[in-house]
Amino acid sequence: MYSIFLFGIILCIGFKFTAAQSIGVSYGLNGNNLPSKQETVDLLKSNGIGRVRIYSPAPEIFEAFKGSNIELIVDAGEALQAIGSDPNAANNWVNTNIKPYAQDVKFKYIIVGNEVHPGDAVAQYVFPSMQNIHNALSSANLLDQIKVSTAIDLSLLGQSYPPSAGAFSQSAIGYVQQIINFLVPNGSPFLANIYPYFAYAGDQKDITLEYALFTQQGNNSVGYQNLFDAMLDATYAALEKIGGNNLTIVVTESGWPSFGGVGASDENAKLFYQNLINHVNVGTPKKPNQPIEAYLFALFDENLKPGPETERHFGLFHPDKSPKYGLSFK
Template sequence: MFFKSNVTMLFMIFFGFLLSIGLEFTAAQSPGVCYGMIAGNLPSKKETIDLYKSFGITRMRIYFPEAEVFEALKGSNIELTVDVAKESLQAISSNPNAAKDWVNTNIVPYSKDIKFRYITVGNEIHPGDVEAQYVFSGMQNIHDALASFNLGQIKASTAIDSSLLGKSYPPSDGAFSDAANAYMQKIINFLVPNGSPLLANIYPYFAYASDQVNIPLEYALFTQQGKNDVGYQNLFDAMLDSTYAALEKIGANNLQIVVSESGWPSFGGVGTSIQNAGAYYQNLINHVKSGTGTPKRPNQPIEVYLFAMYDENQKPGAETERHFGLLHADKSRKFPFNFK
């Protein structure tokens, strides 16, 4: 009895020590939801935040700083990821003071009332894009600016897409393309020493739509029974693991990936329907909440942001781009879903 009580006491002291040094204990998570605003008919910012609360959504991503969103989020306990707008990348990259001004204007005034999680410096920037030259120094300058205001717990990163992979199947052979290798090497040279995750937008829909011969719909929608010949039961896990494999090949073995977008359109292209979109979103929610991880990273929690809260009727591009919402503009659900 004496021995057991002392072991318990030592465990409690050790646990308290781990908490005191800020070690985060992770568990199965519920997905966040991206809040896109490229539409002319959306509810107010306050109504939208109230919807997040009512659905039990605890994380949000927005694509540019928005004071009205910040005001509505105050005291909500919703964790927020904020993108640096594409138009601001050059300024914050070339001038540390511009990055400091950006943080001082958009983050500092709200930092006591909002749980900022990540600052995304560039979304789906490709190696050949003009903006590619701004990503590394932009992340560094935002990181330094956050540190100067004692906000180092907020991590700077960037969001990539799957087109940077030159090989993705089987997932264990995942590798970045020759064109993307140097670009990604520079990015991980920032992320790894600073303890920041890589953000990645992963869309099984687009992979399925581009190769229906080799990718069954059930595999893309999480409804396939049993594993395929390389040990995968769904395309989401395969795409995520191929990105992990690509990172390992350039020396980032322990870098965490945050899935900063994933979704399925309900209209406008092959495989689109209300039923398929609803199945994808709910099955992804269930998968993430299960805490099973992926075959490459079993039992590791997956942080995911669904794209998106609303359909965006003014978004450019293919018709599918305007139909990724969980909700119609009148706030009604397009299909059943449950985050709780």
């Protein structure tokens, strides 16, 4: 989520939670004032949140999630280079972090690399890491339970408007093609972090706040009522152009900050989260009536997170577990 995606030129309340099977949350730990892992799991359960993404494996997290019936996405974190370089390292990673807990924790996906760009030093390890973790899961008899993928940000798109013309940049095609070549035969989803906030903040001339917050009335010239759908469908179009026609995209991060930048406020964040939750079962113009599996970023404000001020204000809850927006997750 650290890259600001300039989406290109795009024309531009209380509720009951109705998409429990589609919405999850991201659970980061970059704070010195966060509740315990068990308190966090209790908070998730009490709010009916059934899907969670974590960014690094840890025994105390897995112990807390045991028996919770919450589906868990686990990032491989800093182990990417080691896992991609050595199949034995992948086996050790799975045998240490996944296999001992797999009977009691509902692991769903393992993410090998988050927002890696083709020019990054670790990019060469993403494809072999996916293969090695896949093989390690196979050896552990866990492939029926867990899929392997990687998460991109939309800066890898070279064209995004209109959404039907979405295409990966020339510099990214080879990198993404390798990913697709792994995902398609293994039935794994394509993972993408999609942030209308950063697109809006980077291009207020062409993107209206209403379009980014799902509050624009009526279609624009290409039939889109909100920026989230346009970004997601542009990614689908880009995948189709390089052989990913049958892939499903899981939105592994999407959020809006409450402080620290243009358009960042409690009011706007609440609108975005509420409207996204309401929207995920509707589908997009390209995929109508197809529920979107999406993960809200993030569970808590994280006061130690590096980067711009906005990075520390994406939480749905304050660190004391009190809700920021009064959202109902039931």
